[in-house]
Amino acid sequence: MARSRLQLFQKRPLQPRSEVWLRNITMFCMLAFYITFFIVPIGMAFVGSFHDWNPMNGKYVKVGVSNYVALLSNETFWLSVKNTLLFCAVVVFFRALLGFLCAYAIYSKTVRGKNFFLTMYYMPVIAPLVAVTFIWKFMYEPKVGLINTLLGLSVNWLKNKNTALLAVMIMTVWKDFGYAVVLYMAGLMGLSEEVLEAAKVDGCNGLQLLKSVVLPLLRPTTLLIIVASIISYLQAYVQVLVLTEGGPGTSTYLTSYLIYNEAFVKFSFGSASAMSFVLFVFTAVATAISFKIQAGKAA
Amino acid sequence: MKKKLLSVLLACTMVLGLCACGDQAGSAAPEDTADTVQTQAAADTATADSASSETTADTATVSDQAFGDTIKYDPTVPVNNGEPISIDYWLWTSDELWQSVMDKYMAIHPNVTINTINNPYDDYWVKLPLALEGADGPTLFNMHISYHDSVIKNLAPYDIPLEDIRADFNNVEPHVIDGQVYYLDTGVMTGSIFYNKDMWEAAGLTEADIPETWDEFFEVAKKLTIREDGQLIQAGFEFNNYINSNYLMGIQYQLGQNMFNDDMKTVTINNDAEVKVMQMLLDAYNVYEVGEADFCEDSIVSFATGQTAMVSSWGWLNDYMKANFPDINFGVFQVPVFDKNNIYAYNRSNTESTFGINKNADPAQIAVAQDIVKFLLADNESLLNLALGQSVFPTKKSLANDPALEQNAALYCLKDTVDQYVFPGALPSFFETYLAEAGEEILYNGVDIRTALQTAEDKINADLAGMDFTACEDAYTPRK
Structure with missing residues (x-):
C-alpha cells in the first residue's frame, strides 16, 4: 500500500505539449458547457424561486419563501404531484415488466428473427413523441377512434376523468417499453451460459431458473431501467400537452406540465422555479429509494 | 437479401409514419384553444383564400403613385437610400396572405429582402418574447392582442402621427399608450x-x-x-x-x-x-x-x-x-x-393585429419596418385581402362599406350589428x-x-x- 501511494506521487513522465493542450481545451469546453447551461441556470432558478419573477416585463421582486408557501395551498400543484407519482409508478412498472417479458421471449432459442423483433419493439422509442401522441389522440376519439372501434367500446378516453390519465399511461408504455426490451436483451445476452447450464444441471425448472438465476443476475439492468425511467417520467409533459392539456378540468395535470404552464404560458418564472425545485427533491428522493431497494435486494 | 428486404420494409414503415404524423398535425389545429385556432386557422386558410374568389391578392397591383387615405405612402421614396438591406419577419403557420403583402412591398423596394420565418402558434408565443429580449429577435413580427403584456416592453411605437391613424382607422383608442400606438387592428x-x-x-x-x-x-x-x-x-x-x-x-x-x-x-x-x-x-x-x-x-x-x-x-x-x-x-x-x-x-x-416592430433591432432595420407598416396602413387592397382572408371586419374606415365584404358569410352576417359586440x-x-x-x-x-x-x-x-x-x-x- 505504501508503495502504491509513493507511486502516485512520483512525477509522471513528461507529456507532449499538444496532448496537454488538447486535454486542457477539452476540459475547459466541457466545464464551460456545464457551467453555462446547467450550473448557472439552476443557480438562477434557485435564486429566482425566491422572487416574483416575470422576464417578459422585467419584474424581479424578492418575496422570500412565499412561492414555496403558495405551493402548499395550491390544490392543482398537489393534484399534479399525486398524478405524477401515480403516472410514474405505473408506467415505470409496466415499462420494465413488458420490456423484460418481451426480451425474455425473444431470447428464447426457439425464436427466429430476433433482430426483427428488437427493431419493431424499438421503433416507437425512436419515433418523435409529439407525432406519436397526435396519432394516439386520434385513436382515442370516442366515435371514430381506432381503439373504441376495435374494442367495440363507447368511451371518451381523454375527457373522462377516470380514463384520461390511464390513456396517457397506455400511450407512454407503448411508446417506451422497447427501450427496456433492448436493455434487457443486452443483459440477457451477457449472462454466462455456464451459469445457466449449471442451474439446469442442478435441476432448476424454467420458472426457478427465471426467478432464482436470471432475474437476480439482471438486477443491475433493472436498476438502470427503473432509475432512468423515474427521472424521465417525473419530467413528462409532452403527452399531457398534446392529449389532454391537463383536462378534463385539471384531472391529468402532471407537475412538469404545470411548471411549463407557469413558466411559458403565464411567464411566472418565480413560482415555476419553486415547483421545479420541489420536483427536483422528489426526483432525488425517488432515485435514492430505488437505489436503496435494489441495494437491499442485492445484499 | 433478407436484411435488405427488412431495411426496405422498415424504411417504408417510417415514411408512412411520418406521412401520418404530418396529416395529424394538420388536423389537430382545431383542437387547440379557441384563440389559438382562430389565428392559426385564419393563417392556414390564407393560402387557399389568396387563390379564392374572396381575395384579390392575385390581382394585386404595384402603384408608382402615392396612395392611401390620410396616411399616404409614396413608393418612389427609396428605403435605406436604395442600399441592400434585409430584415427578419416572424409569423405563425404558413401564411401566403401576409407573404403577399411582403412580396408587394419588395416589388416596390427590390433592395429590401424580407426573410419570412414561420413558427407554430404555440411555440411562437414562447419563442418571440424571449427572442425580443436578446439580440437575435426579428425586426418585424405578427402580433396578437392576447400576448400584449409579453412583448409590449420591446415594441417600437409606430412612426406615424396619431391623428392620421385616428382619421383612417376605427378602434384605435384601446391601443394608445402615452400618445403612441405600437400595433393596430386589421379588423374585428x-x-x-x-x-x-x-x-x-x-x-x-x-x-x-x-x-x-x-x-x-x-x-x-x-x-x-x-x-x-x-x-x-x-x-x-x-x-x-x-x-x-x-x-x-x-x-x-x-x-x-x-x-x-x-x-x-x-x-x-x-x-x-x-x-x-x-x-x-x-x-x-x-x-x-x-x-x-x-x-x-x-x-x-x-x-x-x-x-x-x-x-x-x-x-x-x-x-x-x-x-x-x-x-x-x-x-x-x-x-x-x-x-x-x-x-x-x-x-x-376581438381583433387581428398589424405588425409589431422590435425596438432592439438595428436602427436601419427598424426604419425599414416602419416603412412596411406605413405601406400596409395605406394600402387598402392589402388590408381588404387581410380582412377577407382572416374573416375580420376591417377597421379601416374607408373599407367598412366595401362590396367585397359581402362575399364572406361570416362577415356579412355582422354587417348591421358590428357595433353591438x-x-x-x-x-x-x-x-x-x-x-x-x-x-x-x-x-x-x-x-x-x-x-x-x-x-x-x-x-x-x-x-x-x-x-x-x-x-x-x-x-x-x-x-x-
Whole structure:
C-alpha cells in the first residue's frame, strides 16, 4: 500500500505539449458547457424561486419563501404531484415488466428473427413523441377512434376523468417499453451460459431458473431501467400537452406540465422555479429509494 | 437479401409514419384553444383564400403613385437610400396572405429582402418574447392582442402621427399608450353560428327558420338531430372544447353582464348570467338532447367532418372550412340572443393585429419596418385581402362599406350589428385556460356550476393581481 501511494506521487513522465493542450481545451469546453447551461441556470432558478419573477416585463421582486408557501395551498400543484407519482409508478412498472417479458421471449432459442423483433419493439422509442401522441389522440376519439372501434367500446378516453390519465399511461408504455426490451436483451445476452447450464444441471425448472438465476443476475439492468425511467417520467409533459392539456378540468395535470404552464404560458418564472425545485427533491428522493431497494435486494 | 428486404420494409414503415404524423398535425389545429385556432386557422386558410374568389391578392397591383387615405405612402421614396438591406419577419403557420403583402412591398423596394420565418402558434408565443429580449429577435413580427403584456416592453411605437391613424382607422383608442400606438387592428372578429346547409335542407328547414333567440335555436337543433336505436348519429348542435372562448367569455354580455367588475381590474365569473349560459349549454345535451359531451371531443372537427349540424365559432372557421373541407356546404348566422327585444350586446369581440416592430433591432432595420407598416396602413387592397382572408371586419374606415365584404358569410352576417359586440381588452391567455378548466369540470367531471365558476374566478383574479391590467369593457355603449 505504501508503495502504491509513493507511486502516485512520483512525477509522471513528461507529456507532449499538444496532448496537454488538447486535454486542457477539452476540459475547459466541457466545464464551460456545464457551467453555462446547467450550473448557472439552476443557480438562477434557485435564486429566482425566491422572487416574483416575470422576464417578459422585467419584474424581479424578492418575496422570500412565499412561492414555496403558495405551493402548499395550491390544490392543482398537489393534484399534479399525486398524478405524477401515480403516472410514474405505473408506467415505470409496466415499462420494465413488458420490456423484460418481451426480451425474455425473444431470447428464447426457439425464436427466429430476433433482430426483427428488437427493431419493431424499438421503433416507437425512436419515433418523435409529439407525432406519436397526435396519432394516439386520434385513436382515442370516442366515435371514430381506432381503439373504441376495435374494442367495440363507447368511451371518451381523454375527457373522462377516470380514463384520461390511464390513456396517457397506455400511450407512454407503448411508446417506451422497447427501450427496456433492448436493455434487457443486452443483459440477457451477457449472462454466462455456464451459469445457466449449471442451474439446469442442478435441476432448476424454467420458472426457478427465471426467478432464482436470471432475474437476480439482471438486477443491475433493472436498476438502470427503473432509475432512468423515474427521472424521465417525473419530467413528462409532452403527452399531457398534446392529449389532454391537463383536462378534463385539471384531472391529468402532471407537475412538469404545470411548471411549463407557469413558466411559458403565464411567464411566472418565480413560482415555476419553486415547483421545479420541489420536483427536483422528489426526483432525488425517488432515485435514492430505488437505489436503496435494489441495494437491499442485492445484499 | 433478407436484411435488405427488412431495411426496405422498415424504411417504408417510417415514411408512412411520418406521412401520418404530418396529416395529424394538420388536423389537430382545431383542437387547440379557441384563440389559438382562430389565428392559426385564419393563417392556414390564407393560402387557399389568396387563390379564392374572396381575395384579390392575385390581382394585386404595384402603384408608382402615392396612395392611401390620410396616411399616404409614396413608393418612389427609396428605403435605406436604395442600399441592400434585409430584415427578419416572424409569423405563425404558413401564411401566403401576409407573404403577399411582403412580396408587394419588395416589388416596390427590390433592395429590401424580407426573410419570412414561420413558427407554430404555440411555440411562437414562447419563442418571440424571449427572442425580443436578446439580440437575435426579428425586426418585424405578427402580433396578437392576447400576448400584449409579453412583448409590449420591446415594441417600437409606430412612426406615424396619431391623428392620421385616428382619421383612417376605427378602434384605435384601446391601443394608445402615452400618445403612441405600437400595433393596430386589421379588423374585428367575433363568434357566430355556422350551420350545415345540406343537413338544414334535409330537415326541411329554410332560410326563414334561422333562429333569433336561443329558444328558437334549440327547436331548430332538435329537428337537425338524428338518432338511430338511441345512438346519436347526427348532432343538431355541439359545443365540446369551446365552452370557454365561445360561450363563457361572450354570451353573458347578452344579459348585460360584463366579465369585469366596475374597477375593470378584477373579474366576476360566478354570477347569475354565467350560470344561465352554462345551464343553457347543459340543457342542450340533457334536456333538448341535441348533442352529447362524448359525441366528438372537438365540436369544430365534428362540424367539419359532417357529424354536427350547428356549432358556434369565430369567423376564422369560414375560411378554414373552405380551404380544408370544401365539400361541406355551410352558412353563417348571427349568434341568437335570450331576448331579442332587450339586447345589451351579442357577444365578445376581438381583433387581428398589424405588425409589431422590435425596438432592439438595428436602427436601419427598424426604419425599414416602419416603412412596411406605413405601406400596409395605406394600402387598402392589402388590408381588404387581410380582412377577407382572416374573416375580420376591417377597421379601416374607408373599407367598412366595401362590396367585397359581402362575399364572406361570416362577415356579412355582422354587417348591421358590428357595433353591438364588446371588446374587453387584450385578455391574458389564462382566461381561456381557466374557463376551459371550469367548463370541463362541469361537463365531464360533474362539478357543480357555481363551484367550478368560482374556482375559475379565483384563479383569474389571483393571476390578475400580479399584473398591471385594466379592461376596457366600460368603453362599450349599448345601442339605445
